[in-house]
Every structure is written in structure tokens, then in C-alpha cells.
Amino acid sequence: MKNEAKKSKNKKLTWKHLIGIKRNIQEKIKAKEFELTFAKHILDFEKIQKCLACKAFPKYSPLGLCRYHEFCFKYGWYQEFPNKQYIPPSQNLIANPPTSYDILVKMFGYQEFQDMQEIAISSYVNGKHTFISMRTGAGKTMCYWISAILREGLTVVISPLVSLIDDQVIETIAARIGCTSIYTGKHQPPQYFEKVFSEIAIGLIKILYITAESFINNSSFIRMLLNFAKYAPVSFVIDEVHCIIKCKHFRESWSKLRKISTFFPSSSIMMLTGTCKESDAYLILENLRLASNDVAFIRGLSFSRPELTMKMHPKSTKEKTIGEIITLLKELNEGKCIIYCPTVRICDDVYEQLQEKSGLGLPMAVYYSSLDSKEKKKIEIMERECNPTYDCN
DSSP: OHHHHHHHHHHTOOHHHHHHHHHHHHHHHHTTOSOOTTGGGSTTTTTSOBOTTTSSSBOOSTTSOOHHHHHHHHTTOGGGOSOTTOOOOOOOOOSSOOOHHHHHHHHHOOSSOOTTHHHHHHHHHTTOEEEEEOOTTSOHHHHHHHHHHHSSSEEEEEESOHHHHHHHHHHHHHTTOOEEEEOSSTTSOHHHHHHHHHHHHTTOOSEEEEEHHHHHSOHHHHHHHHHHTTTSOEEEEETTTTHHHHSTTTOGGGGGTTHHHHHOTTOOEEEEESSOOHHHHHHHHHHHTOOGGGEEEEEOSOOOOTTOOOOOOOOOOHHHHHHHHHHHHHHOOSSOEEEEOSSHHHHHHHHHHHHHHOOOOOOEEEEOTTSOHHHHHHHHHHHHHSOOEEEEO
């Protein structure tokens, strides 16, 4: 009954309610009484000297601002400061508005764009639906990071996997862009959603990552977004957009993402893929109810991956196969090794065999969908801190 009461309370949450408590939330953040949803991703969050403008990210500049809000300060973007009580010092501002290249250099430290990044960003920022097909590693993420900074309001990124979303949140926070995530799960209780929208209301969140299921099946979430859109723009990114046609038979929510253009007709959509034929691209647009002449198609100049090498070995007995894997692991001086197996049972068996026979003392783990969330999280932390061998289904 207690849980049902929480759900009921969450359903009654309205944007008007959040606007009403906005000042209260700002005071709580200032008094360190409001725990941010992304605080766990910032090292020593409780101990660091925090930015005067957001009270979230570490201080970066002599002005007491984080990297993002120092950038905003130089261009006079004071509306981006969540802490409205912070009064910036008098200083000569940069007269011209920032370009995507300014953000690339000053926020991320790169000196040049990759491939077709700049063209893709320009198209999307100027309000055009943009279909981006680039190889893995070509910088598709940077396209929506920079766009989210250049555009006012909120950027909603629809992503296929919870584990991918967790990685995206960690990377985005490391880049000092305020973000959080929403997906169905026990570790995101009803009160968590109120906290997320509270952070959106005060301007702490620029990017919100969400699964297709959480977007499509949560009518209260869509209502909140529609209300937010009355105050500030909402933009959309569909990551791994080929899932719309590849996963439609077993993940129905992906085939219902046409709701974006139905509910948010003035919002532009960025579609990202590293593996999509031209014919599939048109099927995706048809599903999303987007006319092809309203979409800019950006294709990477090359899908070549010279850093990748493929070798095929005939498989023999189980004992010999395990022996060959151990030999390969011994030759691996650096990096990670991922071993894909057809079933969970074979995953566990290979893992046990390697633990018993390799004698390498390497950190190893099994990873598959039926693991509980705590075990997955433990393995993900291990992955970031060392170079484990994975045994994956």
C-alpha cells in the first residue's frame, strides 16, 4: 500500500507544481540538502569545491565556475546558471555568439572536427531533422553534445540499452554536461522522477537519456515534457535508430517512436546509426512520419576501420578451444578481451574453465541480461577500473 501511495503521488506531479517548488530546490542545493541524481558520477562530490553557478560540478576557473558555466559566462549566457543568486563579476564579454567550433575547442579541447560532424551539428541546430550515418568512433556523440550546448532547453536522447545509457551518463558527466537518465527499474522509484524533473526545471539538466519503453509507456512523462516545451524547446536524439526496423518485432516501443513528431511537431530529431542501408533509412523515416525532403542526410566519408583486424579459426573440441583462448589471452599485452558465447550456460562454463586452467590471474567476469542490476553494476565498475576479460552471451 505504501508503494501504491508513492505511485499515486508521482502521477499527481505536475509541471506547475515543479515551477512552484523551483526556488525551494535552489535553496536546498545551496544548503547541500538536495542530492543530485548524477552526484554519484562525480568523484569526491561531497568534498570538492563546487561551481558557484550550479553547485554541482567541480570548480574549474579562478572565477569559481565549472568548465561549462565558465564558457557560458564568457558569452553572457547567464540564463544557463541554475543558481540565480550568483551574480557574475563585471567583465568584457565575447561579442559574437559561440560557434560549434568554439565549443569543440573550449569545452572539449579538440582542434578540429572529425568527418562530417560540423555539417551535422549545423543542420540540427538550425532546426532540420538530421539523419547521421557514421562508423563507430567517428564522433556521433559529439554531434548531440555540442548541439545540446548550442540549443536552449532540453535534449532527450532515446537509447536502446540500460547498460549503454549508464555508460552515456558517465561519459556526459565526465564532459561536464549536466545529464541524467530515466528507465524502468526498481532502482528508479517514483520519487526519483520528481527529482529528475526538479533538476530539469532549474536548468541543471541539458541532456536526458531514456529508453524507448520508458518514453512510450509513460504518459505522465510525456505530459511533463509537453508542459516543459511551453517554457523552453525540447529536442530529440534517437541513438541506434536502426532499432526501429531491426527490433520492431520484439521491442514494440521502438516502432511507436512516431509519437515524437505527433506530440512535438516543432521539435527536430537527430537520428544516429553506424549500420544502416539507404533503403532502411527511408523505412525509418516512414515509421517516424518524417518526409524525406524535411531531413538532412549526413553520411560519413568512410566506414573503413583500419584499426580492426579479423581472423577466423576453425573450432575443434571444447578442450582445444579453451586452450586456444588461453594462448590468445597470454599474447594480449594490453586492452580488453571479450569472448562471445551463444548461451548463458556456455558463458558460465567457459568462465569456469578459464578461471581454473588459465593460471593468468586476470580479472574476469560473465555478463548477460539475466544478471541482477547490482551484479551488472559491479562488473561495469570493474570494467572502468581495470582491463578484464569478458565472457558474454
